[in-house]
Amino acid sequence: xxxxxxxxxxxxxxxxxxxxxxxxxxxxxxxxxxxxxxxxxxxxxxxxxxxxxxxxxxxxxxxxxxxxxxxxxxxxxxxxxxxxxxxxxxxxxxxxxxxxxxxxxxxxxxxxxxxxxxxxxxxxxxxxxxxxxxxxxxxxxxxxxxxxxxxxxxxxxxxxxxxxxxxxxxxxxxxxxxxxxxxxxxxxxxxxxxxxxxxxxxxxxxxxxxxxxxxxxxxxxxxxxxxxxxxxxxxxxxxxxxxxxxxxxxxxxxxxxxxxxxxxxxxxxxxxxxxxxxxxxxxxxxxxxxxxxxxxxxxxxxxxxxxxxxxxxxxxxxxxxxxxxxxxxxxxxxxxxxxxxxxxxxxxxxxxxxxxxxxxxxxxxxxxxxxxxxxxxxxxxxxxxxxxxxxxxxx
Amino acid sequence: xxxxxxxxxxxxxxxxxxxxxxxxxxxxxxxxxxxxxxxxxxxxxxxxxxxxxxxxxxxxxxxxxxxxxxxxxxxxxxxxxxxxxxxxxxxxxxxxxxxxxxxxxxxxxxxxxxxxxxxxxxxxxxxxxxxxxxxxxxxxxxxxxxxxx
Amino acid sequence: xxxxxxxxxxxxxxxxxxxxxxxxxxxxxxxxxxxxxxxxxxxxxxxxxxxxxxxxxxxxxxxxxxxxxxxxxxxxxxxxxxxxxxxxxxxxxxxxxxxxxxxxxxxxxxxxxxxxxxxxxxxxxxxxxxxxxxxxxxxxxxxxxxxxxxxxxxxxxxxxxxxxxxxxxxxxxxxxxxxxxxxxxxxxxxxxxxxxxxxxxxxxxxxxxxxxxxxxxxxxxxxxxxxxxxxxxxxxxxxxxxxxxxxxxxxxxxxxxxxxxxxxxxxxxxxxxxxxxxxxxxxxxxxxxxxxxxxxxxxxxxxxxxxxxxxxxxxxxxxxxxxxxxxxxxx
Numbered sequence: 016x017x018x019x020x021x022x023x024x025x026x027x028x029x030x031x032x033x034x035x036x037x038x039x040x041x042x043x044x045x046x047x048x049x050x051x052x053x054x055x056x057x058x059x060x061x062x063x064x065x066x067x068x069x070x071x072x073x074x075x076x077x078x079x080x081x082x083x084x085x086x087x088x089x090x091x092x093x094x095x096x097x098x099x100x101x102x103x104x105x106x107x108x109x110x111x112x113x114x115x116x117x118x119x120x121x122x123x124x125x126x127x128x129x130x131x132x133x134x135x136x137x138x139x140x141x142x143x144x145x146x147x148x149x150x151x152x153x154x155x156x157x158x159x160x161x162x163x164x165x166x167x168x169x170x171x172x173x174x175x176x177x178x179x180x181x182x183x184x185x186x187x188x189x190x191x192x193x194x195x196x197x198x199x200x201x202x203x204x205x206x207x208x209x210x211x212x213x214x215x216x217x218x219x220x221x222x223x224x225x226x227x228x229x230x231x232x233x234x235x236x237x238x239x240x241x242x243x244x245x246x247x248x249x250x251x252x253x254x255x256x257x258x259x260x261x262x263x264x265x266x267x268x269x270x271x272x273x274x275x276x277x278x279x280x281x282x283x284x285x286x287x288x289x290x291x292x293x294x295x296x297x298x299x300x301x302x303x304x305x306x307x308x309x310x311x312x313x314x315x316x317x318x319x320x321x322x323x324x325x326x327x328x329x330x331x332x333x334x335x336x337x338x339x340x341x342x343x344x345x346x347x348x349x350x351x352x353x354x355x356x357x358x359x360x361x362x363x364x365x366x367x368x369x370x371x372x373x374x375x376x377x378x379x380x381x382x383x384x385x386x387x388x389x390x391x392x393x394x395x396x397x398x399x400x401x402x403x404x405x406x407x408x409x410x
Numbered sequence: 411x412x413x414x415x416x417x418x419x420x421x422x423x424x425x426x427x428x429x430x431x432x433x434x435x436x437x438x439x440x441x442x443x444x445x446x447x448x449x450x451x452x453x454x455x456x457x458x459x460x461x462x463x464x465x466x467x468x469x470x471x472x473x474x475x476x477x478x479x480x481x482x483x484x485x486x487x488x489x490x491x492x493x494x495x496x497x498x499x500x501x502x503x504x505x506x507x508x509x510x511x512x513x514x515x516x517x518x519x520x521x522x523x524x525x526x527x528x529x530x531x532x533x534x535x536x537x538x539x540x541x542x543x544x545x546x547x548x549x550x551x552x553x554x555x556x557x558x559x
Numbered sequence: 560x561x562x563x564x565x566x567x568x569x570x571x572x573x574x575x576x577x578x579x580x581x582x583x584x585x586x587x588x589x590x591x592x593x594x595x596x597x598x599x600x601x602x603x604x605x606x607x608x609x610x611x612x613x614x615x616x617x618x619x620x621x622x623x624x625x626x627x628x629x630x631x632x633x634x635x636x637x638x639x640x641x642x643x644x645x646x647x648x649x650x651x652x653x654x655x656x657x658x659x660x661x662x663x664x665x666x667x668x669x670x671x672x673x674x675x676x677x678x679x680x681x682x683x684x685x686x687x688x689x690x691x692x693x694x695x696x697x698x699x700x701x702x703x704x705x706x707x708x709x710x711x712x713x714x715x716x717x718x719x720x721x722x723x724x725x726x727x728x729x730x731x732x733x734x735x736x737x738x739x740x741x742x743x744x745x746x747x748x749x750x751x752x753x754x755x756x757x758x759x760x761x762x763x764x765x766x767x768x769x770x771x772x773x774x775x776x777x778x779x780x781x782x783x784x785x786x787x788x789x790x791x792x793x794x795x796x797x798x799x800x801x802x803x804x805x806x807x808x809x810x811x812x813x814x815x816x817x818x819x820x821x822x823x824x825x826x827x828x829x830x831x832x833x834x835x836x837x838x839x840x841x842x843x844x845x846x847x848x849x850x851x852x853x854x855x856x857x858x859x860x861x862x863x864x865x866x867x868x869x870x871x872x873x874x875x876x877x878x879x880x881x882x883x884x885x886x887x888x889x890x
Contacts, residue, residue: 053704075860102467105498166776166857169421172607176430190444190512196498204503205444232420232854235413238777239856392860414855421606421854429610 050078053391057086061164061395064405068382068398072391080386080394082379087409095369100126100200100336103369108194111375111407113156114350116149116185119198121347124279125356126200126336129343135330138202139281140322144215145185145197147311147318151222152181153350154304154311157402161301162233164399165242170233177225180218187211200336202329216319219312226308234302243298247385247397250295257381261352261374262307263401266292266299273348284321285314297400337364351375351402375407441514443547446499448515450540451488451533455509458483462501462510470495488533492518492526513540584661592808593623599849606853633797638702641794645700650795650802653693656686657809664816665741667826667834679740680732683817684725687772690806691717697803698791709790712780712860717772719867724768726875730761730882731821740817744825753824760878762822764871766847769814771867774807775848777855778863815844 056067065086071079091110095103100122107118120142127134134142159174182192187208189197197204233239251267264271272289274282290306292299338360346355352374359368378401385397432439441447458475470491475483502511513536520526541548597612597620604611612619637646663679676682691714698710731754732738735746747753755762771778780790792803819825819840826833858866 051704098467099465101500102465105467105496105500108498109496162856166779167855168603169424169607169853172609173424176608179430186445187442188444190442190446190499191497194496194498196500204499208442208444228420231416233417233856236417236854236856237414238858240413241862242856242859390859390861396859417854418850421850424606424608425602426605427608429605430608431610 049073055394057083061399062405063160063399063403066403066405066408068394070386070391070394075391077386077389077391077394080383082382084376084379084405084408087405089410091410092369092371095366097365099364100338100366103366104198104200105194105196108196109406110371110373110410111153111349111351111354111404112193113404114149114153115193115195116145116197117153117347117349117354119195120146120280121345121349121354122356123198123200124347125343125345125358126338128345129338129341129358129360130200130336132201132332133330135202135327136323137206137326138328138330140318141188141203141207141328142198143280143282143285143318144212144315144322145188145195145203147315148181148184148215148218150311150350151308152178154308157304158229158233158301161399161402162239164395165239167233167239170229173225173229173232177222180221184211184214184218187214199329199332201332202327204329206328212319212322215315219316219319222308222312226305226312229305234305240298242393242396243301243400244296245294246297246393247300247389247400248294248296249381249385253381253384254295257384258377259352259381260377261349262300262303263352263378263381265289266303267295268293273346273353277346279345279347282314285317287311287313297396300400300402335364337362338366346372349374351404351407352378371410373407373410375403375405376410379403379408441516445514445516446497446512448492448497448513448518448528448536449490449501449533450511450513450515450537451530452509452511452537453485453488453530453534455507456485456488457507457509458485459506461504461506465500465504466495467498467500468494468496471501485530488530490528490533492528493523511537513537514543515539581662585658587666588658588661588809588812589805591812592805593627595808595811595845596623596626596804598845599852602846602849603853606850627801630797630801635798636794636796638794640702642700642702645696646794647799649693649697649700650799650806651693652696653690653806654802654809656689657806657813660686660813661809661816663740664813665744665820665825666816666837667832673741675741676739678738680728680738680743680817680821683813684721684728687810687813688717688721690810693806694791694803697795701791701794703794706791706793709793713774713791716774716778716780716860716863716867719864720768720771720778720871723764723867723871723875724772726872726879727761727764727768728821730758730878733879733882733886734758740820740825744820744827747824748827753822755822758822758878758882760874761882764875764878765818765822768867768871768875769818770848770851771863773810773814773848775811776852777858779852779857780860780863811845811848812841815841818844 050071050073053070053072054067055070056062057065062068067083067086069081069083070077089109091106094106098106103122104119107122108115110118155174155178159171162170185195185197186192188205188211189195249267251264251269254264254267254269260271268291270289270291273279274287275289287310290303290310292303338358340360340362342357342359344355344357346353348354353372354374355372357370357372358366359370361367382398382401385401386394389397456473456475458473460473463469463471463473470493471489472491473485473488475485478484497512499512502508505511510533515536518526600622601611601619612622615621615625637643660683662674663676663682665673694717695710695714698706698708698713701707701710731743734750734754734757735743737743737746743754770776774780792800795803816837819837823840823843824836825840826837828836831839
């Protein structure tokens, strides 16, 4: 008893919560069982960053789980209040560092809406192409890390081969492999270098083939099916109640994709489907990533056909960007859900307040509910499928 | 029932494929022209307008200059603190004379923080290094301008 | 002096020969382990588009040796709150049986290093069970929650898979009419077919149970990195950790040898010398394990248990009954 309390103190459980965690004897007088606090993280191979999960278990059953976040907090929202709008863009790269292009776009899009800017055609197409490539790269990494969590090593190394090609293409167009800083308010920084669009065109059939390979490698595997089918299941109502978005919402069968429901950029010009799940379990979430990559490839193909051969890539933007007084919000369909920037402006060149709707953070809220009552063996499978990026959760 | 056999086929088919490993550091990666590595700096071109220092989101650039006998501003010191530089490229974007540029130097690891405080001489050395490594990329006009100044 | 298989081993030169034989087998075992680890890293690397170890020596051939040297000169850490005696003892308990089981594996037709034990198959099963104690004690003595869970899982898993593994052997033993591994090889040579053909069901059960017994993917739960960080040996460093690794790979070799002996005709085969046939068969088993590791995700712990008791055990029993009935009717 005393030892447990000591442990709790060491773990940094606040005094008023001690009662909550204190060990209790089971009701059965013959069987003495103890609850155990298992500290998953902050340094654990499967928490995808510095994320700590305080799990209370009895035997192998999870009684309660408490996510502890903030290890990667850099105060992006506060920092932004002291930065001009263009200067904020490199900071957004570091939110969801697996989908920096989408973050770039979300901020630029919000400011452009506030200013009512006209974006040149070619810039819009370039944006769509890089955003969909980014979505593929991000989804690929999900598949790799999720399978790594489940114990399969090879998919992780396979996905990096395709991701490397995407990242190399980004490197050619904007000079960086991870933190792109490619979008500008009113357009994009660079036009595509010569031959770049052909490179993207060559990538599409290659990627299609690889998606088929993943389907063969993973989807049919009985062990994988057993570990994900019916695990971490929830329904549309719960998902909506918790404000989930992205694949975490679509896996329940609710077709909600901002690219279709509230079209931004030029997404209304493309034909694509919104794949939805049926059961809302981990397997659906995995499979939707695979299907969405196919849809993204479709969009990239169409954009490559439609893109004008030349033209400006940066619209007419005032030298010093001042957003008119007011409050602005716009959300886009990020790789992990609705990614929105909310700007309060007092008419100056810096935002008065910037609030980021971070999809990972919102999706994470469901985790304790999902874990309660589960076997501890399912912990990693469920945590992995929620697909969080700690840079975004902690911002 | 035997879906995993397909998976076994996939992994076996990868066995004879060409390997993708890059033997760094024996083989260096090839960076494209736009690659944003550590800065290079051409002091002759700088007009001490301070725009790079102002646009820098992390305020890692500090510079100073004086007027010479022709009333022209000349750069005296130009320091970039690579502790906090995030290589966002905004400084090269605003530079009116293209005196601050990005190079393809990317190996920044060091044993001391002091080594990350790069001054004008280091940055100019880096420029010379870059010119030697990529004579095709340095625009002739730029070389001329540098020669004039 | 090399006839101690048939003569009394405890007289004069026979005793010396026995000691020399043990040392030679140990050296073979260590060599095989070193290059099994190397081959594993190479083969899995190739399957994943990588080139595997390539820095130490030509083609990285000395990589494993470099690793062993590194482990040898590492600081030996015993956690303060660990149960010191058990913590130090556990790797020894785990390792010794893994080496001892090599005594009964018949490497080739006429070599002196195999004990001609009348209960060879039983000896193997019995000794390999002792390793479980080492694993469990290691997990317990570390005084670490992850190690404890890893150790307990390991014990539960190895015990449950020992049963179908043992039963799958019984079919072969019934057909050969002997527990002596040398006799089983000879019985296969006499009957004209390898027992993998008549005992195919038993072979499948053996293969799955052996994979689980070796704690290898997809049954590598005791050391599930993504869940348990490293499992029962999470607190071990340096040479003690090396002993656990050594145990694991020695068992891989021994289990390959057992499979080759029981189901693939051991050292028998046309044209090539016996030891080469044996090596080829063992390596086929080891390669299959690498291949599985490159492909499979990890099975869940409760599914692992129910798979053993609800699928493998009935299959093994069915195989046993069918074999017994057929043998009774055909003879």
